[in-house]
Amino acid sequence: RVLILGGTGLIGAAVIRELIKHRHKVLALSRSTRSMAMLKALGARHYAVIYARQNLGSIRQGVDAIIQVAATFTEDMGQVESKALEAIIQALGRKDGKIHLIYTGGVWLYGATGNSIANETTQFQPIPSFFWMVETSEKLLHTQAFSTAVIHPAMVYHQKGGAFSRFIDCAKQHKQIEIWGDRATRWPLIHRDDLAVAYHLLLERPKLTGHFNASAQIGVRVETIAKTIAQKYRSPNSFKVAP
Secondary structure, eight states: OEEESSTTTTHHHHHHHHHHHHTEEEEEEEESSSHHHHHHHOEEEEETTTOOHHHOOOOOOOOSSEEOOOOOOTTTTTHHHHHHHHHHHHHHOOOTOSEEEEEEOOOOGGGOTTTTTOOOTTTOOOOGGGGHHHHHHHHHHHHHHHHEEEEOOEEEEEEEEEHHHHHHHHTTTOOEEEEESSSTEEEEEEEEEHHHHHHHHHHHHHOOOOOEEOOEEEEEEHHHHHHHHHHHOOOSSSSSEEE
């Protein structure tokens, strides 16, 4: 029985589908009737209200693992995450750490690596707004409340966008795709369905702890991505580099 936090998001929905396909029992938390309907359509059993300790406590005995893929991407994201995880630790954590927790980091925690390919031993150099995520992941790895693994996805995409949403919107409107920074910047990429498989494989190996990277394509130049999307939507404009 797996509790998914962020089950209606870009990654979470794919993870739920993958786990149900392999006969895992999936629980998820919801904050609205819309999210409850989405979770029901995915086949997950849902609980409202998200991060309410009494609700989490009511399912404590039935949870074998937790997958955290929820994110707000707001300015107070770090504070929200810290409070949410503290509630989870208090409500579901066990002194023997038998509950397997898979926490989600991100490729951006490695910062710019130039021509080098980051691996699990590469030192983190996150941008300031995500430094808190490194601290949070280390805290979870060292807590006795869970057996923790941290997965760092590459740039996540799917048929309708994901990491490419802004590029696709511009191409559909026949506007120039704006590239921030250097056109030669390389992006590691992974489709959300492939990423869901990585979560599934890690879930079924609860003795594995520590940091794990998940990437399907390494080093794709951002200008190549922009050109390909522009051609796909027959946009006469290609891309421009933002100052």
